[in-house]
Amino acid sequence: xxxxxxxxxxxxxxxxxxxxxxxxxxxxxxxxxxxxxxxENLQITGSFKVRGSYYKMSKLTDEEKARGVIACSAxxxxxxxxxxxxxxxxxxxxxxxxxxxxxxxxxxxxxGAEVCLVEGVYDDAYKKALELRDEKGYTFIHPFNDEDxxxxxxxxxxEVSEQIPDLDAIIVPIGGGGLISGxxxxxxxxxxxxxxxxxxxxxxxxxxxxxxxxxxxxxESVSTIADGIAVKKPGDLTYELCKKYVDEIVTVTDDEIxxxxxxxxxxxxxxxxxxxxxxxxxxxxxxxxxxxxxxxxVLSGGNIDVTILSRVIKRGLLMSGRTxxxxxxxxxxxxxxxxxxxxxxxxxxxxxxxxxxxxxxxxDVNGCYLRIILETRNFEHISQIKKALCDFGFKLL
Numbered sequence: 001x002x003x004x005x006x007x008x009x010x011x012x013x014x015x016x017x018x019x020x021x022x023x024x025x026x027x028x029x030x031x032x033x034x035x036x037x038x039x040e041n042l043q044i045t046g047s048f049k050v051r052g053s054y055y056k057m058s059k060l061t062d063e064e065k066a067r068g069v070i071a072c073s074a075x076x077x078x079x080x081x082x083x084x085x086x087x088x089x090x091x092x093x094x095x096x097x098x099x100x101x102x103x104x105x106x107x108x109x110x111x112g113a114e115v116c117l118v119e120g121v122y123d124d125a126y127k128k129a130l131e132l133r134d135e136k137g138y139t140f141i142h143p144f145n146d147e148d149x150x151x152x153x154x155x156x157x158x159e160v161s162e163q164i165p166d167l168d169a170i171i172v173p174i175g176g177g178g179l180i181s182g183x184x185x186x187x188x189x190x191x192x193x194x195x196x197x198x199x200x201x202x203x204x205x206x207x208x209x210x211x212x213x214x215x216x217x218x219x220e221s222v223s224t225i226a227d228g229i230a231v232k233k234p235g236d237l238t239y240e241l242c243k244k245y246v247d248e249i250v251t252v253t254d255d256e257i258x259x260x261x262x263x264x265x266x267x268x269x270x271x272x273x274x275x276x277x278x279x280x281x282x283x284x285x286x287x288x289x290x291x292x293x294x295x296x297x298v299l300s301g302g303n304i305d306v307t308i309l310s311r312v313i314k315r316g317l318l319m320s321g322r323t324x325x326x327x328x329x330x331x332x333x334x335x336x337x338x339x340x341x342x343x344x345x346x347x348x349x350x351x352x353x354x355x356x357x358x359x360x361x362x363x364d365v366n367g368c369y370l371r372i373i374l375e376t377r378n379f380e381h382i383s384q385i386k387k388a389l390c391d392f393g394f395k396l397l
């Protein structure tokens with residue numbers, strides 16, 4: 001059974017293996033709240049996962065160690081198991097979905113693990129891992145639905161309680177639920193008054209739906225940039241722990257996640273993956289009540305695929321009012337473009353793209369359209385520019 005003793009034992013086992021990650025004050029992310037960031041994105045392997053996997057492996061018998069271990073993962077658990085196995089001299093086979101970021105696949109191989117790519121998503125990799133376990137006699141290291149793994153993740157709560165003894169709330173990402181189960185259980189055992197909030201991606205709300213409907217439910221599909229928490233079905237252990245110890249579960253959109261990733265990069269020079277930024281997204285966009293509360297957001301991982309980083313930044317800029325697209329109807333005569341650019345420049349906007357086209361069939365024969373993409377400060381700035389253009393006589397579409 002999960003107990004506070006088991007979490008403390010895990011902390012003792014891990015003390016010379018993992019990094020005790022810093023807590024950083026982040027006053028600009030949400031005015032009116034006292035937000036701190038638990039930087040598990042700076043943990044060895046780039047995520048919290050090594051905590052649970054190493055503690056689980058430390059409890060294996062010599063016979064189990066000799067047979068080797070197998071795991072399945074969207075990426076971060078894979079690296080945690082691979083490194084833990086390497087440190088313990090154990091053979092590790094990792095099943096990953098074939099859509100996992102190349103960076104995570106290569107990182108897993110770099111820790112000495114054998115990688116088996118499986119067509120589909122996490123749940124398909126899970127089924128393949130169980131087949132290989134039965135066939136080869138490996139010990140399966142579950143990414144979340146295991147009491148030892150959960151106890152390992154709970155060590156984060158022990159660290160946070162020391163780092164911020166007067167904490168009011170903690171916001172935690174949820175995929176399968178191992179991280180929040182460990183943190184929620186430990187926090188509530190230490191101080192029942194601390195609020196524990198869970199966050200899922202809107203495109204993968206398996207735990208949100210299950211807790212809401214009071215039964216474990218499986219999603220038909222998942223779709224989110226937060227690949228680390230794209231899990232179709234929560235575990236039975238994690239479901240029961242979330243139901244008992246988590247105060248509220250909310251969801252955030254991919255646009256909100258992108259804005260959070262951008263804010264963390266700009267304001268705190270911290271790189272997070274989609275799953276690692278959902279707690280900050282929930283705080284930034286008012287999904288949970290943290291007004292005047294001392295709150296920790298857990299940044300669960302930093303292993304973002306650099307090939308999608310530019311797309312995430314682009315979405316983040318749009319979501320935070322840092323870029324805007326305007327479609328303006330013009331009369332096809334000299335000086336129109338000059339007037340548009342002057343108005344934008346006078347208000348401090350920066351035009352980065354211009355597309356000019358003549359009117360289509362059925363519209364004014366002398367009409368034309370101007371599509372402009374510009375850099376702006378925020379949504380208020382966009383509104384100022386739009387108002388100035390309309391006041392001058394331009395029609396915005």
